Amino acid sequence: MQTEHKTPASLETLVTLCKRRGFIFQSSEIYNGLNGFWDFGPLGTELKNNLRDAWWQDMVRNPPLGPDGEMLDIVGLDSAIIQNPKVWAASGHLGGFNDPMADCRESKSRYRADHLMVYVPESGEGTAFAFLEGEPAVAEKRIKKNAKSDPSAYKVVAFTDLDPALIPSVWGPDASEPGTLTEPRQFNLMFKTFIGALAGEGEENTAYLRPETAQGIFINYKNVVDTMRVKLPFGIAQVGKSFRNEVTPRNFIFRSREFEQMELEWFCHPDDATKWYNFWVEARLQWWASLGVDMRNLRRRDHDEDELAHYSTACADVEYQYGFTAPGFGELEGIAHRGDFDLTQHQEASGTKMEYLVQETNEKVIPHVIEPSSGLTRGVLVLLNEAYTEEFVPKGNTEGGVQLAKPGAQVPEGYEKRVVLKFAPRLAPIKVAIFPLLKNREELVGKAKDLYAELRKTWPCFYDQTGAIGRRYRRQDEIGTPFCVTVDFDSLEDNTVTVRDRDSMKQERIPASELKAWLHSKGI
RNA sequence: GCGGGUGUUGCUUAGUGGUAAAGCCCCAGCCUUCCAAGCUGGUCACGCGGGUUCGAUUCCCGCCACCCGCUCCA
Numbered sequence: 001m002q003t004e005h006k007t008p009a010s011l012e013t014l015v016t017l018c019k020r021r022g023f024i025f026q027s028s029e030i031y032n033g034l035n036g037f038w039d040f041g042p043l044g045t046e047l048k049n050n051l052r053d054a055w056w057q058d059m060v061r062n063p064p065l066g067p068d069g070e071m072l073d074i075v076g077l078d079s080a081i082i083q084n085p086k087v088w089a090a091s092g093h094l095g096g097f098n099d100p101m102a103d104c105r106e107s108k109s110r111y112r113a114d115h116l117m118v119y120v121p122e123s124g125e126g127t128a129f130a131f132l133e134g135e136p137a138v139a140e141k142r143i144k145k146n147a148k149s150d151p152s153a154y155k156v157v158a159f160t161d162l163d164p165a166l167i168p169s170v171w172g173p174d175a176s177e178p179g180t181l182t183e184p185r186q187f188n189l190m191f192k193t194f195i196g197a198l199a200g201e202g203e204e205n206t207a208y209l210r211p212e213t214a215q216g217i218f219i220n221y222k223n224v225v226d227t228m229r230v231k232l233p234f235g236i237a238q239v240g241k242s243f244r245n246e247v248t249p250r251n252f253i254f255r256s257r258e259f260e261q262m263e264l265e266w267f268c269h270p271d272d273a274t275k276w277y278n279f280w281v282e283a284r285l286q287w288w289a290s291l292g293v294d295m296r297n298l299r300r301r302d303h304d305e306d307e308l309a310h311y312s313t314a315c316a317d318v319e320y321q322y323g324f325t326a327p328g329f330g331e332l333e334g335i336a337h338r339g340d341f342d343l344t345q346h347q348e349a350s351g352t353k354m355e356y357l358v359q360e361t362n363e364k365v366i367p368h369v370i371e372p373s374s375g376l377t378r379g380v381l382v383l384l385n386e387a388y389t390e391e392f393v394p395k396g397n398t399e400g401g402v403q404l405a406k407p408g409a410q411v412p413e414g415y416e417k418r419v420v421l422k423f424a425p426r427l428a429p430i431k432v433a434i435f436p437l438l439k440n441r442e443e444l445v446g447k448a449k450d451l452y453a454e455l456r457k458t459w460p461c462f463y464d465q466t467g468a469i470g471r472r473y474r475r476q477d478e479i480g481t482p483f484c485v486t487v488d489f490d491s492l493e494d495n496t497v498t499v500r501d502r503d504s505m506k507q508e509r510i511p512a513s514e515l516k517a518w519l520h521s522k523g524i
Numbered sequence: 525g526c527g528g529g530u531g532u533u534g535c536u537u538a539g540u541g542g543u544a545a546a547g548c549c550c551c552a553g554c555c556u557u558c559c560a561a562g563c564u565g566g567u568c569a570c571g572c573g574g575g576u577u578c579g580a581u582u583c584c585c586g587c588c589a590c591c592c593g594c595u596c597c598a
Contacts, residue, residue: 012590103595244598437557466550466552468558
């Protein structure tokens with residue numbers, strides 16, 4: 001059945017709901033928060049774990065069948081967050097991205113500070129004129145025109161060596177007045193730390209929090225090949241935290257400085273790499289759809305050649321129409337064809353041979369790598385976006401059914417608004433809620449608690465006896481609990497219970513003895 | 525990092541140079557035989573730090589966080 005296409009929820013709506021219902025909190029909130037960091041509350045933790053477990057189940061333990069219907073071999077890994085800094089030198093994360101940069105506030109240009117030179121008046125007083133190394137003409141012209149002076153009255157100083165107090169009097173290369181340049185700043189996005197309790201903050205003690213989980217896989221590639229009897233092609237998967245010192249964390253948990261990734265590195269023969277690349281792009285798109293994400297909100301976007309990263313020969317993103325990007329799309333997962341870049345880099349930097357011997361042909365190859373790299377944190381945001389639904393439901397009963405609320409529409413006469421998170425049952429933080437119909441009847445309460453004690457052995461459950469039954473249903477709707485079980489007076493007679501479905505709001509009477517089997521059949 | 529905006533309880537709002545009000549939510553009690561009912565009571569807030577002032581949630585400064593636009597996203 002083709003369902004109506006929902007309008008994406010605004011970010012503000014989601015942030016508010018997440019806080020109110022215990023999904024996601026601002027990190028360090030009681031100390032005014034910390035930009036770019038978020039804490040997962042009780043329900044957010046369950047949701048995130050469920051997404052992670054679904055990925056692990058569907059990628060490592062029971063991956064999809066390959067392009068020729070064959071079973072794939074993928075093994076798991078959990079590498080350290082802090083690795084030898086040489087890893088990041090070899091991967092390219094350190095080199096070339098570690099230079100101090102200066103911005104021009106006016107022209108918005110960004111300069112490598114070590115490429116900027118400055119004409120400073122010998123007297124030390126007055127405007128100084130900056131120019132790009134090797135292009136002093138602009139500055140010399142200005143000295144004559146604006147300072148009515150001659151370059152010989154100036155000395156040339158590197159911008160990086162300039163007294164910071166003089167920066168406000170520096171005239172940038174393409175500014176229309178002095179004082180628009182910022183102080184040089186480091187732009188490396190890796191978090192630095194220092195190893196050893198007594199260690200100083202010297203270069204020799206510096207280490208980095210990993211900016212991606214992928215490198216932990218590459219540096220263990222040989223260990224896995226030597227111990228796990230894997231044969232090409234095979235995959236190594238890892239889920240874990242990564243850290244990037246983003247210039248601008250934005251959009252709730254979409255871009256945060258601490259986040260989680262779910263990454264697969266698929267090692268294959270170079271001749272087959274294109275085939276596997278295409279396979280994984282399609283497989284990953286399908287996987288998100290299998291979680292109940294509306295295909296109309298997903299799309300594949302192939303990177304243009306000029307936006308490919310230095311390591312990549314092809315890359316496609318799985319994009320999602322987030323509320324804050326709509327009608328556009330934002331990245332959810334990237335599938336990169338990394339070629340043999342990483343293994344070759346580590347082979348050269350470490351001296352460890354990364355070749356794989358293909359027994360059948362006695363051929364030694366450095367495998368090529370296809371990397372489906374997915375954001376677990378972003379995945380949670382997608383699930384929340386996708387699940388969030390506003391509906392109009394008839395007051396007092398459910399006979400009139402439910403209808404999707406249009407943004408800004410008035411609630412129709414006789415209806416009221418319901419907020420419901422329509423998570424796939426597999427992903428819902430709480431699977432079953434158990435209620436006694438009334439809390440002032442001991443028999444109902446006792447039986448409901450017995451049921452709760454039994455069900456919580458198997459599933460995350462929630463017991464609630466507070467308020468009217470309808471209120472309790474709505475509370476569960478708002479956190480996405482797929483099933484509510486109510487013990488009523490009939491239950492005392494014939495040992496049946498009612499199970500109320502979150503989406504249809506319909507009830508079904510089930511013998512208590514069959515409840516577990518019934519719930520299992522619903523995919524929770 | 526730059527520019528603009530915002531900041532009163534969990535949420536939505538009111539208000540004031542003399543430390544704050546309401547609705548919803550939440551909690552407790554009563555009631556209630558299935559979809560946010562009712563009654564009674566209750567908890568909870570002026571983002572943080574300075575300054576001015578006898579006194580600041582209110583005025584000023586700084587900071588922090590969030591939102592929008594740039595920038596960034598290897």
